[in-house]
Amino acid sequence: MSLPHALLTALIERPGAGSELAGRFDRSIGYFWQATHQQIYRELARLEAAGWIEGRAVDGARGRKRTYRVLPAGRAELARWTAESQEPLPIRDEMMVRLRAEAVVGPTALPDNLAALTRHHRERLKTYEDIEKRDFTPPPTDRAQQLRHLVLKAGIEYERQRAAFCEQAMALLS
Amino acid sequence: MSLPHALLTALIERPGAGSELAGRFDRSIGYFWQATHQQIYRELARLEAAGWIEGRAVDGARGRKRTYRVLPAGRAELARWTAESQEPLPIRDEMMVRLRAEAVVGPTALPDNLAALTRHHRERLKTYEDIEKRDFTPPPTDRAQQLRHLVLKAGIEYERQRAAFCEQAMALLS
DNA sequence: TAGCTCATGTAAGGAGTTACATGATTGA
DNA sequence: TCAATCATGTAACTCCTTACATGAGCTA
Numbered sequence: 001m002s003l004p005h006a007l008l009t010a011l012i013e014r015p016g017a018g019s020e021l022a023g024r025f026d027r028s029i030g031y032f033w034q035a036t037h038q039q040i041y042r043e044l045a046r047l048e049a050a051g052w053i054e055g056r057a058v059d060g061a062r063g064r065k066r067t068y069r070v071l072p073a074g075r076a077e078l079a080r081w082t083a084e085s086q087e088p089l090p091i092r093d094e095m096m097v098r099l100r101a102e103a104v105v106g107p108t109a110l111p112d113n114l115a116a117l118t119r120h121h122r123e124r125l126k127t128y129e130d131i132e133k134r135d136f137t138p139p140p141t142d143r144a145q146q147l148r149h150l151v152l153k154a155g156i157e158y159e160r161q162r163a164a165f166c167e168q169a170m171a172l173l174s
Numbered sequence: 175m176s177l178p179h180a181l182l183t184a185l186i187e188r189p190g191a192g193s194e195l196a197g198r199f200d201r202s203i204g205y206f207w208q209a210t211h212q213q214i215y216r217e218l219a220r221l222e223a224a225g226w227i228e229g230r231a232v233d234g235a236r237g238r239k240r241t242y243r244v245l246p247a248g249r250a251e252l253a254r255w256t257a258e259s260q261e262p263l264p265i266r267d268e269m270m271v272r273l274r275a276e277a278v279v280g281p282t283a284l285p286d287n288l289a290a291l292t293r294h295h296r297e298r299l300k301t302y303e304d305i306e307k308r309d310f311t312p313p314p315t316d317r318a319q320q321l322r323h324l325v326l327k328a329g330i331e332y333e334r335q336r337a338a339f340c341e342q343a344m345a346l347l348s
Numbered sequence: 349t350a351g352c353t354c355a356t357g358t359a360a361g362g363a364g365t366t367a368c369a370t371g372a373t374t375g376a
Numbered sequence: 377t378c379a380a381t382c383a384t385g386t387a388a389c390t391c392c393t394t395a396c397a398t399g400a401g402c403t404a
C-alpha cells in the first residue's frame with residue numbers, strides 16, 4: 001500500500017490541504033496512483049496520528065480547512081520505504097479477460113468497447129505529450145527533474161502501447 | 175470485478191476442479207488476472223449458487239474434489255458481460271511512487287530494488303517468448319487462437335517495456 | 349437568507365490478502 | 377499407522393468504492 005507514501009511525497013513537493021491533494025491526485029500523481037478524497041482524508045488523519053505530518057487550521061477558508069506539512073519523522077519514513085523491496089505489480093487486466101471470453105463465446109459487441117477505450121488512451125497520450133512539451137523541453141539536467149521526466153515517459157509509452165493494442169484487437173475482431 | 179467471468183471462461187475452455195483452476199491461475203490466466211485458491215473456491219460456490227455452473231463430486235480423488243462445468247445460463251452471462259462497457263484500467267504503480275519519492279528524499283537503495291525487478295521482468299519475458307515459439311509458430315489462422323496470441327503479445331510488450339524502464343531508471347540513479 | 353460550493357468526514361459493503369483449519373488419500 | 381500432501385474451506389483484516397452527511401463561507 002503506497003498511498004501514505006504517495007501523500008508524503010506530494011506534501012514534501014508542496015505542503016497543502018486535503019482538497020488540494022485531491023486535486024493533484026486527479027492530475028499529476030493520479031496518472032500513476034489513484035485515490036479518492038475519502039481515502040486521502042482518512043490517510044492524512046493516520047499520518048498525523050503517526051507523527052509523520054503536522055496539520056494546521058487555515059483561518060478565513062471555507063469549511064475547516066487544514067494544511068499539512070511533513071515532519072522529519074515522515075521524511076525518514078519515506079526514505080526507509082523507498083529503499084524497501086518492491087514486489088512486481090500484480091496484474092489485473094479486465095480487457096484481457098474479455099478478449100479471452102470473446103474467443104469462447106463471441107462474437108459480441110466488444111469492438112464498440114474497444115473503440116471507446118482507444119479514444120481514451122489516445123486522449124491521455126496527447127495530454128502526456130503536451131506536458132512533456134511544456135515541462136521537459138529542453139531535457140532537464142538535474143536529477144529530480146530527470147526522474148520526473150522518466151516517470152512521464154513511462155506513462156507515454158504505456159498509453160501508446162495500450163492504444164495500439166486496442167486497435168489491433170479491433171482489427172482482429174471485425 | 176472480473177474473477178467470476180475469468181472463471182467462466184476458464185471452465186468453458188476446459189471444465190475442472192478448483193485446484194486445477196488454481197493451477198491455471200498460476201500460469202496462463204494468472205498472467206493477466208491473478209487469484210488465490212481462497213478467492214477461487216468462494217467464487218465457484220457463488221457461481222454455482224447463481225446457477226451458472228454445475229459441480230459434481232469426483233469419486234476416488236483426494237479430499238472432496240468437485241469438477242465444474244458451465245451451464246447455458248453461465249455462457250449467456252459471460253457473453254453479456256463481454257460486451258459490457260469497460261472502464262480504463264485503474265493504475266496503481268508503486269515503483270512510480272518510489273521514483274518520485276527518491277526525487278525528494280534520495281539517494282536511497284532503490285537501485286538494488288530496480289535490479290531485482292529487471293531480472294523478474296526479463297525472466298517473465300523469456301517465459302512468454304517461449305510460449306509464443308511453442309504455441310504460435312506458425313501464426314494461427316482461426317479467430318480464437320489469434321485472440322489468444324494477441325493477448326500473449328500484449329504480455330510480451332508489457333514485460334519488454336517494463337524491463338527497459340527499470341534499466342533506464344537504474345542508469346539515471348547510479 | 350437561501351441556496352451553492354468548498355472542505356472534510358461517516359457508513360456500508362465488496363474484493364483481495366494472509367493465516368489458519370479440516371477431511372481424505374497416498375506412501376513410507 | 378502416521379506423516380505428507382491434496383483439495384477445500386473459514387476467519388480476520390485491509391484497502392477501496394459508493395453514497396451520503398455536515399459545517400462553514402460565498403453569492404445572488
